[in-house]
Amino acid sequence: MERNIVVLIQDFAIEYAQEALDGIYDYLKDKDVNLIISQIRLPDFSTGYYEYQYFASTQILKAKEIDVVIVLSGGFCSTIPSEKLAEYLEPLKSKKIISMAIPLPLENSYHTYSGCEDVYTEIIGHLAKEHGCKRIAFAAANPEVSVEGKIRFEAYKKGLKNNGLEYSDALSFDCWSMTFEHARHFLLEKYPSKEKVNFDAVLASNDMMAFGCISALENLGLKVPDDVKVFGYDNIAQSQRNNLTLSTIDQQIYLQGKTCAELAYQVINGENIPKATKTQVIACYRESCGCIDESKNIENKNPAIDSPQNVNDYIAKIRFTSNLYYSMDLLQRADVLTALFDKFEMILKSTNFLAAAVCLYDTPIILKKANSFYLPNRVKLGVAIDLETGERQINKNISFNPNDQMLPENIFQNKKGQYVMQPIFYGENQYGYIICRIETKMYVHNSIFLKLVSNAISQAYEFTEKVEESKRLSKENKILQNRYKNLNEQSKLDELANVLNRRGFMEAGQKAIDFALEMNLVGLVVFGDMNGLKTINDTYGHEMGDIAIQHQAEVLKKAFRSNDVIGRLSGDEFAIVITSAKLDSLDSIREKVNKIAVSVCYQSDLPFSISISLGAVEFNKENFELKELLKRADEQQYIEKRRFHKERR
Numbered sequence: 001m002e003r004n005i006v007v008l009i010q011d012f013a014i015e016y017a018q019e020a021l022d023g024i025y026d027y028l029k030d031k032d033v034n035l036i037i038s039q040i041r042l043p044d045f046s047t048g049y050y051e052y053q054y055f056a057s058t059q060i061l062k063a064k065e066i067d068v069v070i071v072l073s074g075g076f077c078s079t080i081p082s083e084k085l086a087e088y089l090e091p092l093k094s095k096k097i098i099s100m101a102i103p104l105p106l107e108n109s110y111h112t113y114s115g116c117e118d119v120y121t122e123i124i125g126h127l128a129k130e131h132g133c134k135r136i137a138f139a140a141a142n143p144e145v146s147v148e149g150k151i152r153f154e155a156y157k158k159g160l161k162n163n164g165l166e167y168s169d170a171l172s173f174d175c176w177s178m179t180f181e182h183a184r185h186f187l188l189e190k191y192p193s194k195e196k197v198n199f200d201a202v203l204a205s206n207d208m209m210a211f212g213c214i215s216a217l218e219n220l221g222l223k224v225p226d227d228v229k230v231f232g233y234d235n236i237a238q239s240q241r242n243n244l245t246l247s248t249i250d251q252q253i254y255l256q257g258k259t260c261a262e263l264a265y266q267v268i269n270g271e272n273i274p275k276a277t278k279t280q281v282i283a284c285y286r287e288s289c290g291c292i293d294e295s296k297n298i299e300n301k302n303p304a305i306d307s308p309q310n311v312n313d314y315i316a317k318i319r320f321t322s323n324l325y326y327s328m329d330l331l332q333r334a335d336v337l338t339a340l341f342d343k344f345e346m347i348l349k350s351t352n353f354l355a356a357a358v359c360l361y362d363t364p365i366i367l368k369k370a371n372s373f374y375l376p377n378r379v380k381l382g383v384a385i386d387l388e389t390g391e392r393q394i395n396k397n398i399s400f401n402p403n404d405q406m407l408p409e410n411i412f413q414n415k416k417g418q419y420v421m422q423p424i425f426y427g428e429n430q431y432g433y434i435i436c437r438i439e440t441k442m443y444v445h446n447s448i449f450l451k452l453v454s455n456a457i458s459q460a461y462e463f464t465e466k467v468e469e470s471k472r473l474s475k476e477n478k479i480l481q482n483r484y485k486n487l488n489e490q491s492k493l494d495e496l497a498n499v500l501n502r503r504g505f506m507e508a509g510q511k512a513i514d515f516a517l518e519m520n521l522v523g524l525v526v527f528g529d530m531n532g533l534k535t536i537n538d539t540y541g542h543e544m545g546d547i548a549i550q551h552q553a554e555v556l557k558k559a560f561r562s563n564d565v566i567g568r569l570s571g572d573e574f575a576i577v578i579t580s581a582k583l584d585s586l587d588s589i590r591e592k593v594n595k596i597a598v599s600v601c602y603q604s605d606l607p608f609s610i611s612i613s614l615g616a617v618e619f620n621k622e623n624f625e626l627k628e629l630l631k632r633a634d635e636q637q638y639i640e641k642r643r644f645h646k647e648r649r
Contacts, residue, residue, distance in 0.1 A: 004034045005068050005264050006061050008089075010075040012039055015236055016253055020072050020100060023257025031265055036066075040088075042079065058091045066095060068264040073111070074101035077147035078178050096267045098260050101251075102147050103276065110267075112259050114251050115278045116152060116233075120159035120203070123231055123249070123283050127201045128163055131229055131290055136160070137171040137199035139187065139209050141178040149178065152205050152233060171199055175212075178205055183212030184219075194220040200228060201289070207232035207239045207248055214244070214288065225290040235284055247289035250282045336464045340456060341383040341394050348385050351449045353436045355391075355412055357384035358424070358457060359402065360432035367430050377401050379432060382457075384411050386437075406435060422450040426458035494568040496546060497553035505567020509577040510626045512565050513619050516579040523579040525626065526589070526616040527633035528556065530572035531644055536608055544607075548572075551610055555600050559593045574612075575630055586616050613641040 007024055009017040021037065028035050040057045061069070069092050076085045086104045089097065097104065099111040127133040138156045141149035157167045173190045175182040183204060191197045197220065204210035210232030214224050224230050224244060232239060235250035256279050263273050285291035341358070348356055359379045367373050381398040384391065384407075393411065400408040406421070412435075420438060424431040434453060492504025500508060509525070516523050530552050537545040549572055556566050556574055565577040597610045615637025617629055 003032065003268050004036055004066050005070060005261075005268065006036045006038060006066050007070045007072070008038055008040050008057075008061075009072045010040065010042060014075065016075050016234075017072060019253040020257035020260075023254040023259075024070065024261040027258045027261035028265065033067075033265065033268060036061075042076065058089060062091045062094070067268050068098065069095045070098045070260050070264055071100065071104070073099040073104060074148055077102045078141070078149065079146060082147050096264075098264050098267070100256055100260050110263060110273055110275055110277070112256055112263070112277045112279050114256075114281045116249065116251070116281055117155040117158050119249055119281045119283050120152075120155040121162040122159075123203070124156075124159040124165065125163045126283070126285065127229055127231075127289065128165070131201070131225075133201040133229060135171060135199045135201070136165070137173070137202040139183050139202055139204040139213055140172055140174045141205040141209065142174060142176045146178065146205075149205050156203055175205070175209060178209055180208045180212040180215070183209035184216045185212075187213055187216040188219065191216075191220065194222050194227075197222065197228070201231070202228060203231045203233075205233060207234045207236045207246060210246055210248065210288070211238075211242075214246075225288055229289040231289060239284075239286075244288055245286040247286045247291065248284050250284050252280060252282065255279060336467055337382060337457070337460045338395060338464075340460045344383045344394070345385050345387075345392065347453065348387060353438055353449070354388055355384075355386040355437040356434060357393075357407055357411055358382040358432065358434050359407070360424070360457075360461070361430070364429040364431050364461070366428050367425070368428055373430065375402055377403060381408055381411070382432075386412060406433075412437065420450060422454055424454045424457050426455065426462075429458065431458050431461050497549060497568040497574075499553050499557070499574075500565070500567035502567065502569045505565065505569065505575060506626060509565045509567065509575070512577045512579060513624055513626060513629075517619075517621055517624060521580050522582065522618055522620050523577065524581045524583065524586070524616045525619055525629040525633050526576040526578060526586075526614055527630060527637040528552075528574040528576065528593075528612045528614050529637055529641060531611045531613055531641065532608075533572045540607065548606075548608070548610060551600055551604060551606065552612060555593060555597045555610065555612065558596050558600070559589070569630075575633070577626070583616060583618050586614065589616075590614050611644070613637050613644055615640050 005028065007021065009021070011017055025035065038057050038061060069089075071085075071089065073082070073085060082102055082104050085102075086106050086109075089104070089106065093106055093108065095108065097106055097109040099109055101112060101114065103109070103111045103113070124136055127136055138153060140153045144150075153172075160167050173186050175186045197217075202210075202213050204213055210230050214230055217224055217228050217230075222228055230247065232246050232248035233251070234253075235248045239246035239248050259277060259279050263277060266273050337360075344356070344358070358381075360382050361376055361379055365373070365376065378399055379402045381393060381396065381400070383395070384393040386392075391411075398408050420436045422434050422436075424433055434450060434457070436450065492500055492507070494501040494504075499505075513523070513525075530548065533545060533548060536548050549568075552572060552574065553566075553568065556576065560566060560576055560578065563579070566574065567576075568574050593612055593614065597612060601609050615633045615635065617623070617632045617636065619629055623629065
């Protein structure tokens with residue numbers, strides 16, 4: 001029997017995921033299990049419509065053949081609380097879950113943790129004793145949202161205490177997010193000049209934030225490490241290859257991945273594992289704190305990157321993968337040309353291009369193998385972005401003759417450099433061309449991006465044409481649709497009672513029952529019949545009988561909720577579908593109906609009183625057909641009517 005371990009990651013492109021996956025794979029590659037890796041992206045609707053497409057993943061992966069789930073929670077919980085992630089993983093709650101780095105509020109969940117308190121105590125002691133630092137700051141990453149950010153912030157405060165130093169709010173600043181840009185921005189915002197800088201060392205929540213701090217300090221005219229010592233967290237590959245190597249904490253992601261895999265394998269073999277498993281973290285003292293680089297002595301590193309000759313290749317692979325991935329992701333989010341062009345600046349920033357322009361023909365040109373291609377006399381500038389100058393032209397209705405110039409005037413003018421031109425085509429259709437300015441010699445890399453963009457533009461072009469055609473048809477059909485809708489709605493209404501007629505009630509009532517059952521709710525089908533309508537007709541005439549039916553409908557509408565379904569079946573026979581109700585509430589419903597009936601009759605100054613006999617049955621997953629439920633409710637109503645007449649005698 002095959003055994004299956006699932007690994008859930010937020011993003012294939014990030015270094016964190018790639019290192020952890022290396023560790024998981026290396027441990028399991030010789031084991032008798034299947035490893036299934038799934039990207040589920042960020043479980044948050046607010047990030048945009050494309051993200052929710054991945055939400056089906058957890059439903060698919062709850063299959064019985066899945067034995068254990070490893071979740072790289074550290075990647076998710078840098079931006080969302082663990083409760084949010086646990087909610088997202090709810091379909092997998094029956095599985096054993098191994099969470100990397102973060103505890104999850106799930107019954108069958110186990111987790112690893114880094115135990116960073118000890119290493120922060122060590123680092124703060126090192127900065128104080130070896131380098132004489134007295135005011136050690138912390139660049140936090142929104143401890144209210146980021147679980148990892150909170151853990152590291154609390155470890156920093158405990159590290160201060162363990163070294164006899166007091167914590168001060170003045171020595172911490174919340175960067176909101178674990179990014180280079182946010183750390184740089186918030187440090188400069190808090191400390192607008194070097195005279196305002198009140199610390200001699202700063203610990204950042206991760207390495208990219210540390211690089212952001214270094215950039216901000218240098219911008220203020222301070223030197224690292226002479227004026228300020230800087231420490232990061234993660235020990236990413238870039239930390240070892242900068243001009244100034246970064247002192248940091250190696251949380252040994254590769255080793256964490258291996259540990260998670262080992263725990264999952266023990267579970268799959270029926271072994272008991274602890275609720276929490278501690279993994280080792282190591283302080284790396286390098287140039288940014290004024291030390292000699294000792295990172296080469298670290299054990300248990302990922303063999304893919306632990307040798308100096310492989311680091312540059314590794315970094316290049318990470319950057320290429322990341323850029324390629326995010327470009328594809330952005331392109332998939334744009335279905336029409338306007339949406340694509342709106343995202344074009346973001347796409348450009350994920351590449352090595354300095355500038356790019358897209359030029360489109362008025363209509364696609366069909367180019368067959370046997371034909372020659374003739375450039376038309378007119379093209380339109382769809383979008384032009386120059387990242388160096390900040391120039392932006394998007395959907396400005398600029399046209400020109402491409403036989404005269406490849407780009408319109410004043411677009412990338414007087415800009416010497418290296419350009420690449422790529423025709424935009426799909427199959428036999430030529431749509432235009434794209435021109436990009438580059439600064440590197442990564443021609444294959446650039447070609448891949450260009451082809452991706454070209455394909456996206458051609459597809460968006462075709463889809464835009466279909467959308468426009470659909471709009472034209474929609475305008476023509478809108479009046480007809482509205483007329484049909486009005487007629488259809490009118491055909492389902494009872495003119496006398498101003499409620500649904502039998503047809504409308506049977507349709508709406510069954511839908512209400514089906515929806516309630518999907519939501520695991522039960523409810524009632526109620527049959528109501530007026531007492532004494534024949535007497536009213538005989539005594540006051542049929543016109544007054546119709547008025548009585550109208551008031552009966554008014555009573556029912558006041559007695560029941562707006563989301564309950566009310567309909568007139570025939571004569572004085574009415575029916576109601578009530579969701580979230582049980583049969584034991586029928587007596588209180590009868591009392592309410594009769595009270596309202598007395599009030600309505602009194603206010604309307606009717607020469608007679610109205611009372612309504614009610615019968616009801618519950619619907620559930622075994623009894624849900626409205627037609628049959630109405631029959632049974634009518635039978636119960638008849639019993640109630642007989643009781644009413646018996647009491648009147």
